[in-house]
Amino acid sequence: MNREGAEVTTVAGAESSDIVRNLTRWTRLLRYDTLRMISNADSGHPGGCMSMAEILTCLYFEVMRVDPRRPDWADRDRFILSKGHGAPILYAALARKGFFPVEELKSLRKIGSFLHGHPDISAPGVDMTTGCLGQGLSAGVGMALAGRHDRRDYRVFVVIGCGEMNEGQLWEGAASASHFHLDQITVVLDYNKLQFDGAVDEVCAPGDVRGRWQSLGWNVLEIDGHDIPQILGSLRQANECRGKPTIIIAHTIKGKGVDFMENAFLWHSLMDNGLLTKYVERMQHELNSDPDRFYAQCLW
Amino acid sequence: MASTLKGEKTIPTRHAYGETLVELGKLNDRVVVFEADISKSTQTYRFAEAFPDRFFNVGVAEQNMMAMAAGAAICGKIAFVSTYAVFGSMRACEQMRTSVAYPKLNVNIAVSHAGLTAYDDGVTHQAIEDLGIVRSIPNMTVVQPCDAPSTRKAVMAAAKIDGPVYLRLTRIGMPILYDAGPDFEIGKAIRLRRGNDVTIVAIGDMVFQALDAAEQLAIEGIGVDLLDMHTIKPLDQEALLESVMRTGAVVTAEDHNVVGGLGSAVAETLGEHRPTPMTRIGLQDTFAESGAYDDLLRHYGMDARHIIEAARKVMGRKK
Ligand SMILES: Cc1ncc(C[n+]2csc(CCOP(=O)(O)OP(=O)(O)O)c2C)c(N)n1
Ligand SMILES: [Mg+2]
Numbered sequence: 017m018n019r020e021g022a023e024v025t026t027v028a029g030a031e032s033s034d035i036v037r038n039l040t041r042w043t044r045l046l047r048y049d050t051l052r053m054i055s056n057a058d059s060g061h062p063g064g065c066m067s068m069a070e071i072l073t074c075l076y077f078e079v080m081r082v083d084p085r086r087p088d089w090a091d092r093d094r095f096i097l098s099k100g101h102g103a104p105i106l107y108a109a110l111a112r113k114g115f116f117p118v119e120e121l122k123s124l125r126k127i128g129s130f131l132h133g134h135p136d137i138s139a140p141g142v143d144m145t146t147g148c149l150g151q152g153l154s155a156g157v158g159m160a161l162a163g164r165h166d167r168r169d170y171r172v173f174v175v176i177g178c179g180e181m182n183e184g185q186l187w188e189g190a191a192s193a194s195h196f197h198l199d200q201i202t203v204v205l206d207y208n209k210l211q212f213d214g215a216v217d218e219v220c221a222p223g224d225v226r227g228r229w230q231s232l233g234w235n236v237l238e239i240d241g242h243d244i245p246q247i248l249g250s251l252r253q254a255n256e257c258r259g260k261p262t263i264i265i266a267h268t269i270k271g272k273g274v275d276f277m278e279n280a281f282l283w284h285s286l287m288d289n290g291l292l293t294k295y296v297e298r299m300q301h302e303l304n305s306d307p308d309r310f311y312a313q314c315l316w
Numbered sequence: 317m318a319s320t321l322k323g324e325k326t327i328p329t330r331h332a333y334g335e336t337l338v339e340l341g342k343l344n345d346r347v348v349v350f351e352a353d354i355s356k357s358t359q360t361y362r363f364a365e366a367f368p369d370r371f372f373n374v375g376v377a378e379q380n381m382m383a384m385a386a387g388a389a390i391c392g393k394i395a396f397v398s399t400y401a402v403f404g405s406m407r408a409c410e411q412m413r414t415s416v417a418y419p420k421l422n423v424n425i426a427v428s429h430a431g432l433t434a435y436d437d438g439v440t441h442q443a444i445e446d447l448g449i450v451r452s453i454p455n456m457t458v459v460q461p462c463d464a465p466s467t468r469k470a471v472m473a474a475a476k477i478d479g480p481v482y483l484r485l486t487r488i489g490m491p492i493l494y495d496a497g498p499d500f501e502i503g504k505a506i507r508l509r510r511g512n513d514v515t516i517v518a519i520g521d522m523v524f525q526a527l528d529a530a531e532q533l534a535i536e537g538i539g540v541d542l543l544d545m546h547t548i549k550p551l552d553q554e555a556l557l558e559s560v561m562r563t564g565a566v567v568t569a570e571d572h573n574v575v576g577g578l579g580s581a582v583a584e585t586l587g588e589h590r591p592t593p594m595t596r597i598g599l600q601d602t603f604a605e606s607g608a609y610d611d612l613l614r615h616y617g618m619d620a621r622h623i624i625e626a627a628r629k630v631m632g633r634k635k
Pocket of ligand 1: 147178180206270352
């Protein structure tokens with residue numbers, strides 16, 4: 017999965033098969049919820065949601081210390097979706113985790129709803145307002161500094177996009193996190209190789225991604241971002257790393273799981289809602305007739 | 317879309333911008349276009365296809381883009397910079413102010429998703445402060461045409477102005493108003509209706525709400541003097557003062573916060589030259605939310621009905 021020539025950090029997946037099976041289920045459900053929401057709203061960004069489905073599942077259903085009954089719990093781990101256009105799948109994760117009723121997902125992008133086009137802290141469970149690329153990591157640095165000052169041991173997770181790496185501010189944030197030795201920060205790069213206008217290598221080549229972070233003093237891990245054991249393993253390694261922040265370069269596929277969306281940059285935004293709606297109907301049918309009755313109970 | 321527009325053919329003004337850029341590129345090979353990874357949305361992809369050697373996509377890096385355009389303009393290029401209005405006016409604000417406006421360079425900042433026309437993308441993508449911010453920068457010309465034909469003329473005119481122009485464009489479609497209408501000139505308001513009871517000054521997409529309001533007020537026998545104030549800077553003070561001299565009451569309508577934008581610009585002029593009862597229609601110093609454009613206009617008190625109410629009320633305050 018790693019690009020040719022890249023130094024590979026092997027992240028062992030020592031997870032029990034029960035955990036992996038459970039997370040796989042949630043991932044499938046989050047993909048369904050997300051596509052359903054976008055088709056319902058007739059608007060949104062499906063490609064970049066699909067690429068981070070496994071990552072969000074692992075964070076919310078296994079790794080992060082959160083309590084849906086206490087969204088404002090001071091010791092909770094913080095999550096920042098710096099690529100805020102991926103809001104729908106974050107909302108799906110929060111709803112499935114119990115922060116608000118799944119029913120709310122129907123209100124995406126509608127007036128009166130807290131499920132805005134891009135995340136805002138008015139939604140229960142959303143820790144930072146985002147949507148304008150490049151700002152999330154800096155906010156994460158502030159959260160980590162505040163936590164350190166308050167002697168709290170919460171961790172801060174930030175998911176960024178690969179196009180987002182074009183923004184200068186991201187690198188200012190990266191330098192600060194390292195300068196302040198914020199080992200409680202973990203960034204996950206959803207490295208799907210595509211941005212809005214096309215391939216990252218064609219729009220604004222990111223250069224040696226690993227080297228850029230390493231040169232700023234970060235602990236760099238590199239994984240297959242759709243491989244649940246690798247995601248869990250790398251998040252665990254990040255938690256154990258002392259003295260510096262960690263970036264997990266997660267190689268992913270934009271639109272992952274949906275045949276016509278995979279690696280199709282035009283599906284960054286909703287391209288054809290007729291096609292998507294048909295797909296969602298088919299997906300619903302499949303989930304409904306799945307021998308694992310878990311899905312049938314979760315459909316909406 | 318607004319109720320009056322149902323069934324009509326509409327064109328987002330960003331589309332007119334994208335098409336006109338290609339025309340402009342043919343006429344003048346000094347025209348160069350900078351883009352920040354959303355060419356499919358800002359419509360600069362059309363220019364990119366026609367003139368790949370004069371198109372520079374810098375990726376998601378608006379501040380970098382703004383200063384790059386300044387450099388190109390200093391070396392004799394006529395630069396266009398495209399992104400969404402929130403990023404063009406705010407993310408790259410200081411670059412615009414110091415690298416572009418201060419040296420008075422021919423950099424044209426053409427930005428889409430004005431105000432609530434960004435509708436369901438939500439607050440992060442709804443520029444409701446940009447007119448106020450950009451207007452307060454010396455040397456800037458600030459324009460929001462309401463339809464595709466006037467956008468075409470504004471783009472052509474912007475290229476000729478020796479200094480920065482901020483051109484505010486819509487995400488959603490606008491009806492065609494000026495197909496056979498008056499000539500569009502930057503800095504000259506267009507009178508859409510003549511009346512002596514109340515002045516309505518509108519800009520951009522709100523021109524259509526104002527037209528709707530004026531029609532309904534006419535049925536009640538109220539004569540509206542309606543100005544399309546597409547250029548908020550320099551403001552057409554002459555047209556404004558001539559109008560309020562006859563009507564003695566004014567309503568402003570903008571898809572923007574009422575702080576800093578058209579309402580403020582009109583109030584500044586009237587305050588100094590001819591204090592007149594006025595009401596400002598726009599976002600009442602609040603962020604909006606995600607939602608359908610129509611729903612948002614209604615909820616935030618900006619649709620034709622609210623303009624009508626404001627007009628009636630302000631007429632009651634005449635001296
Ligand atoms: C500051 C800023 N500029 C532009 C945009 C518009 N925009 C939304 S998504 C996107 C592309 C992002 O690409 P990437 O970070 O790779 O996201 P992903 O592929 O994970 O969806 C752009 C340019 C934005 N949201 N914020
Ligand atoms: Mg990407």
